[in-house]
Amino acid sequence: MALSLTPLFSGSSGNAILICSERTKILVDAGVSGKRLEQALLSIGENIRDIKGILITHEHSDHIQGAGILSRKHDIPVYATEPTWLACGDKLGSVHSRLTRIISKNAFYIDDLLIEPYDIPHDAADPVGYCVSRGTRKVAVATDLGHFSKTVEYRLHACDLVLLEANHDSEMLAAGKYPYELKQRIKSRHGHLSNEDAADAALRLAAAGVSSILLGHLSKENNLEQLAFRTVTDTLLQGGITPGRDISLGLAFRDRVTGVFSIK
Ligand SMILES: [Zn+2]
């Protein structure tokens, strides 16, 4: 196994993605309680003490809730850009200075994993997605996207596997009970990607040669797993791409471990 990606939690109520090479294990975000995250890892035979770093995408609580406590308890370095560190403030709790890693948008290594942060359009201080590669294999986390920007597309086109946001169904959001301002925020160009937008993005990624797409960060209120999956499947089929034959299409669960996706 060269590289694997395991969504532990993926949704508006918490995100944590495990990425492993044979010798290095890291988390992208830790947005549930430390205890839940430790238990999720144990349920798949992994131990929090083996995690070499937590990469933070942005300061929203569904991405950082457990990061501070896990860092303090298990001596895990936390990586984030400077504006994100500042914006996290008290929400993260204190992270020991020797475990604080301030990153730029330049690539860096954690052991044998090459980490490439990239800008994402989202309403946070300095939000980033991450591409992680080991040798010629590359995976990416691309959630919390207001739109599928050229930068994001460029960064993802060479990946084997992409965890792609499919946050909401536009009609469910419009008809739902969220206040007007929140609806506007979610569907803005710095909010979240709809199923329809995810479908267009998936088609472009498939055409670029991405072999696996996992849909994630689904909203509990404004989406359904089947609806997200069907919307993306239909668009791929219309574009001449058959899921299951030309591309592997899956879905990351909101509140439980989805499974281990290995790139051979
Ligand atoms: Zn989020």
Ligand SMILES: [Zn+2]
């Ligand atoms: Zn967010």
